[in-house]
Amino acid sequence: MKKSRTKSIIIAIIMILLAAIAVLGLLIHKSRAQIPELSDGYSPIIDSINCDVDGDWFGETCVLSCGPTSGLFTFTLTVREFTGTYYQSTFCTEFYRLSFWENEDGTVQVRGETLGENPNVHYFDISIEDGNVLLSENGELLPYWGS
Numbered sequence: 149m150k151k152s153r154t155k156s157i158i159i160a161i162i163m164i165l166l167a168a169i170a171v172l173g174l175l176i177h178k179s180r181a182q183i184p185e186l187s188d189g190y191s192p193i194i195d196s197i198n199c200d201v202d203g204d205w206f207g208e209t210c211v212l213s214c215g216p217t218s219g220l221f222t223f224t225l226t227v228r229e230f231t232g233t234y235y236q237s238t239f240c241t242e243f244y245r246l247s248f249w250e251n252e253d254g255t256v257q258v259r260g261e262t263l264g265e266n267p268n269v270h271y272f273d274i275s276i277e278d279g280n281v282l283l284s285e286n287g288e289l290l291p292y293w294g295s
Contacts, residue, residue, distance in 0.1 A: 209227070226281070
């Protein structure tokens, strides 16, 4: 009788865990669907991706968007966790064509390509520190304006 009851408890725990995983998946999927688009088809979003940037095994929604300035090239990187917590930093750099890029080992980076006859391509690592999203290239931090 005890074996049967123990088996039932284990099965119930497994079912609860599976349900929790399914709910997490729905929350992550829902966060991907909240990217705004204006009525004329223009979107201030440059690129977006769902990936794990903070090493917690859960994917975060990462969004590259146009910065708040006119006359200076700025862009904003927002990282939103499925719990609703988000981190955001604005960067002022030379002009780049921006996108997310997954390198050979599966790590997602921000890819920036300059214009001109001989464009340079930069790959920026993404990290979160003290509530800010940081970008770095070869260990050197890209200056940011904060959130």
